[in-house]
Amino acid sequence: MFQPLDPLLHSELRLAVMSLLISTEEAEFPYIKEQTGATAGNLSVQVDKLSAADYIEVEKTFKGKRPCTVCRITDKGRQAFEAYIEALKSYLHK
């Protein structure tokens, strides 16, 4: 029996963002952009969606005089990611 996959995570870019953040404490927006190869606009939209679902928290700070956006995964996001992996297993084991 296939388990349903969380539609919020079942997207290439959002899944990549969550995968980056799962193994880190926090990551800055430019780093995520560079690693995923996404455009700033598209990434921003996807980050907002994840943030609206409370999967990640976004903190806007300053690094010196330059604005700096830091993303970190929340407990809810971690649980959702783990559930996604569990659901994924049901597809891979068939």
Next chain:
Amino acid sequence: MEENNNLTAERSLEIITEQIERSRRSITKNSVWSLIWWGSWIIVFSLLIAHLGQAWKDLWGLMLVICAVGQWFISRRKEPAPKSFIGKTIGQVWTTFGLFFGTIGVILGFGGCGVLPAELVLPDGHICLNITSIISLGFGIAATITGFVLENRIMQICGIIAGLGGFFTTMQYPQIDQLYVMAAVAFVGLVIPGLIIKIQTGIKVD
């Protein structure tokens, strides 16, 4: 990477693996300059003090200042990497190494120049301490742990060779000549892994 909701399970898994691996690679890349920087200066000062004589051992203090200043610049020009458990662990391993051996060095130094009573620091009758040997071992342990955390086989092997090789080899030589072994330990334990990782990850030399 664009918005694509029609992912297969295999593609999902591929994305997850790829991104986790990328973050590990960023941290590995960022550790290269520190390895080469510290390793090179340890070699230079080991050879220098071995050449000039034991009376010049206070030059180690100058080396620490040069390395610390360089490390500050290296940290500033690092490519962006996320704060992670891996990076934190590596930092803590080397901080622990520095803390232990720095403290031992200072206490022994104070004992040697009479600030602390020598008989209290190192009672001759009971203890035979070969500090270069122990530092080599500590070096090797820190480098090997770093290799395991980064899952880098070369660093694991170099750390083991440097640590165990240095520990036993230094005991074969009189005190001042042990510094030549220390230079070799730094070369094998820090510089070689740094250069190999640099070649593997394609970092340019400035």
